[in-house]
Amino acid sequence: MQCGGGDGDEEQEVLAGAGRPPRGDGDGDEIIMEIGWPTDVRHVAHVTFDRFHGFRGVPEELLQPGAVVDGVVRAPSASKTVFGVSTDSMQCAYDGRGNSVPTVLLHLQRRLYDQGGLTAEGIFRVAADGAQEQYARDQLNDSGVVPDGVDVHCIAGLIKAWFRELPGGLLDELPAEEVTRCQTADDCARLCGATLPAPRAALLDWAVNLMADVAREEKANKMGTRNVAMVFAPNMTRADDPLTALGHAVQLMNFLNMLVERALNLNMHHDPPSFSSSSANSSVLVKAAAPVAN
Amino acid sequence: MASSPASSYDCSFKVLLIGDSAVGKSSLLVSFVSAAHIDDDIAPTIGVDFKIKFLSVGGKKLKLTIWDTAGQERFRTITSSYYRGAHGIILVYDVTKRESFTNLAEVWTKEIELHSTNKECVKMLVGNKVDKDEDRMVTKEEGLAFAQECGCLFVESSAKTRENVEKCFEELALKILEVPSLLEEGSSVVKRNTLKQKQENSNQSGGCCQ
Numbered sequence: 459m460q461c462g463g464g465d466g467d468e469e470q471e472v473l474a475g476a477g478r479p480p481r482g483d484g485d486g487d488e489i490i491m492e493i494g495w496p497t498d499v500r501h502v503a504h505v506t507f508d509r510f511h512g513f514r515g516v517p518e519e520l521l522q523p524g525a526v527v528d529g530v531v532r533a534p535s536a537s538k539t540v541f542g543v544s545t546d547s548m549q550c551a552y553d554g555r556g557n558s559v560p561t562v563l564l565h566l567q568r569r570l571y572d573q574g575g576l577t578a579e580g581i582f583r584v585a586a587d588g589a590q591e592q593y594a595r596d597q598l599n600d601s602g603v604v605p606d607g608v609d610v611h612c613i614a615g616l617i618k619a620w621f622r623e624l625p626g627g628l629l630d631e632l633p634a635e636e637v638t639r640c641q642t643a644d645d646c647a648r649l650c651g652a653t654l655p656a657p658r659a660a661l662l663d664w665a666v667n668l669m670a671d672v673a674r675e676e677k678a679n680k681m682g683t684r685n686v687a688m689v690f691a692p693n694m695t696r697a698d699d700p701l702t703a704l705g706h707a708v709q710l711m712n713f714l715n716m717l718v719e720r721a722l723n724l725n726m727h728h729d730p731p732s733f734s735s736s737s738a739n740s741s742v743l744v745k746a747a748a749p750v751a752n
Numbered sequence: 753m754a755s756s757p758a759s760s761y762d763c764s765f766k767v768l769l770i771g772d773s774a775v776g777k778s779s780l781l782v783s784f785v786s787a788a789h790i791d792d793d794i795a796p797t798i799g800v801d802f803k804i805k806f807l808s809v810g811g812k813k814l815k816l817t818i819w820d821t822a823g824q825e826r827f828r829t830i831t832s833s834y835y836r837g838a839h840g841i842i843l844v845y846d847v848t849k850r851e852s853f854t855n856l857a858e859v860w861t862k863e864i865e866l867h868s869t870n871k872e873c874v875k876m877l878v879g880n881k882v883d884k885d886e887d888r889m890v891t892k893e894e895g896l897a898f899a900q901e902c903g904c905l906f907v908e909s910s911a912k913t914r915e916n917v918e919k920c921f922e923e924l925a926l927k928i929l930e931v932p933s934l935l936e937e938g939s940s941v942v943k944r945n946t947l948k949q950k951q952e953n954s955n956q957s958g959g960c961c962q
Contacts, residue, residue, distance in 0.1 A: 583796055585772040585823065587851035588858040611851070615825075622826055680793060688796045689773075692826040704799045704830055711798070 539599045542623040545657050555667065557660035566604065566617050567668060575610035576671055577678035583689050586612035595619070618693050621665070627696035628658060628665070629710055637709050643720035646713050662717075665690065669714070670721035683722070687714035761806060761813040763938035765928055766837055767921070770860055771844035772852040773823030776880040779911035780844065781820045784921055790911050797822040799830050809925045814938075816925065828863070835867035839934045840874045840924045845895075847879040847908065848887040853894070861902055872934060874927045875904040878920055883910040 505515045540548065540562040548560040575581050586609065594608045594616060604613060621628055629637075632653055640646045650659055669690060673683045681689075691711035697703040769777040778797050779790045785803045801820045806813065819838075821831040835841070843860055845852040856877075864875070877899040879890060892908055899906035905923055909916040928934050 580774045583824075584774045584849065585825070585851060585855060588855050590851075618825075685795055688798060689824060692798070692824060701830075704827075707826075708798060 540602070541595065541599070541620060542625065544625050545661065553664050555663065557664045558657065559661060559664045560620075562598065562602065563617065563620060563664065565602070566613055566620075569604050569608075570610060570613045570617070571671075573610050573613070575614060576675045578610045579679055581610060581672060581679050581681055582614045582618065582686055583681065584611045586615045591615050591619075617668075618690065621690070622693040628661060628694040629654075629713075630695055630697070631655070631658065632713075634706060634709065637713050640713060640716070643716040646716045647720065650717075665694075666714070666717045666721050669718045670725065673718055673722060683715050683718040684711075687711050687718055690714060761815040762942065763812060763929070763935065764815040764817065764941045765839040765925065765934070765938045767816055767818045767840040767842065767924065768834060768838040769818065769820050769842045769844060770831070770863065771823060772846070772849075772855050772859075775823065775844045775846040775849070775852045776911045777823065777844050778820050780842075780878070780880060780909065780917060780920070781818055783911040783914050783917045785818070787914075789914065796824065799827055800834055805921070807922070807925070809922050810929055812929060814925055816921065818921075832863065832867045835864065836869050838868060838870060838873055839928050839938060840876065841868065842876045842878055842920070842924065843904065844878045844880050845890070846881050847890045847895075848881055848884050850889045853879075853890045853898075856898065870934070872931050874924060874931065874934070875902065876920060876924045876927075877902075877904040877906045879906075879908040880911060882908045882915060883912045 503515050503517050540560070545560055548562070550558045551561045551564055553559050553564060570576070570581075578584075590608065591612050594604055594612050597603065597605045598616065604616075632649060636649055636653070640649055650662060654662065669683070669686045672679060672681050672686045676682045688711050691714050692703070692707040694714075695703060695706050695710055697706055769781060771777055773796060778794050778801070781803055782788065782794065783790050785805050797820055799822055803818050803820070805816045805818065807816065808814070819834050821827070821834060841864060843856055843864075845856055847853075877895060879892070879895045882888070895908065896906050898904075905927060907916050907920045907923065909920055911917060928938070
């Protein structure tokens with residue numbers, strides 16, 4: 459919507475400029491262009507957009523080639539890029555735990571798992587080749603798909619970059635002093651449930667479970683809960699002043715560490731497969747409304 | 753008084769370790785400073801960390817303050833401020849990870865150009881993890897060629913077996929000593945501190961006598 463507004467302004471300026479006589483031209487003849495109202499209007503289609511189904515009701519002849527995959531209209535995002543955009547304007551889907559998460563993240567996660575990223579040494583810590591990451595990012599922006607042949611560290615890097623560029627920082631709404639006060643994993647979960655808005659809580663739940671999946675393979679990837687929390691935490695806060703960011707990142711690292719350990723324990727007891735659909739009670743976040751056992 | 757820190761060394765230099773995450777910067781530093789073998793798992797560095805090492809090179813007693821930076825991209829804004837006034841910069845890559853080598857040209861040399869204030873600062877390229885020779889992806893020749901291209905010293909090392917670890921820091925220190933402007937800067941810090949200490953001492957003794 460903001461995009462449309464911006465375009466409109468530009469257009470108006472251009473029109474106004476065209477209507478004005480060129481400067482230095484002493485003629486003084488004012489050309490006034492009148493634009494009439496549209497006539498003979500017919501209602502052809504009613505198009506709506508929502509985050510889960512994209513544009514609905516677009517006439518077939520207006521659909522972009524490639525928009526229909528297997529008979530389903532692939533929903534484009536309302537924004538042109540997939541990085542640095544609020545989740546409000548992105549196409550989302552549900553993960554196996556019922557969290558509404560941008561499809562780009564689910565796509566990256568699927569590719570990471572399929573390519574054996576979980577067992578790659580130093581996954582989420584090792585940097586990818588800078589040029590390859592830029593290429594993959596461009597492709598992701600253009601087509602929503604990670605090109606083939608992109609390695610796991612690049613995919614992991616893009617997931618971190620997505621969080622790093624998320625407007626507002628995923629965890630910046632947690633008051634720093636409250637974060638410091640959290641002593642146990644349950645404290646952390648309760649704080650998230652009480653202070654994070656639902657879309658952010660869902661994103662965090664998704665991310666924490668991703669980190670737990672990584673930590674579960676510690677023997678192969680050397681990324682235990684602490685290590686994986688350490689490389690994620692700085693990407694979840696956007697404090698401008700580097701020193702504040704640093705201090706906050708350390709607090710958040712401990713915080714995430716506790717949440718990831720909790721997710722590992724919960725999954726051990728409930729034993730759901732990582733993408734099961736009925737694991738609401740093993741969610742790492744205690745929903746504010748739900749009564750808390752213990 | 754002879755053992756006071758200010759008079760126990762002739763020069764003080766600032767050295768910076770940079771490079772992609774997980775190439776072994778912290779391991780190199782720990783290996784050098786504590787002369788210990790490294791166990792496999794050193795956690796990622798948050799922000800920056802530094803260690804101090806005293807050593808004798810070329811007949812001079814040196815104090816090296818070695819800054820270890822986080823390779824994680826998020827920390828680049830923080831680590832950039834540590835380039836200022838560095839006398840030596842060690843660029844580290846992992847010989848078993850080609851990306852960490854290509855990123856030196858794409859990322860790290862640019863960071864130096866942007867943030868380093870000492871134009872004469874000595875650079876050293878280090879290909880780490882040579883103990884994993886079976887996984888090697890970057891040859892020694894490639895390393896050498898890149899080092900020549902950007903005017904760096906070059907060494908291949910293993911923080912794990914300590915191969916070439918001391919050599920790396922000592923060669924860097926030797927080279928720094930050969931640059932007159934750096935030598936002067938490193939010595940003047942010491943002189944200033946010695947002077948300050950002498951004044952403090954005389955003040956103290958003055959107070960004592962009264």
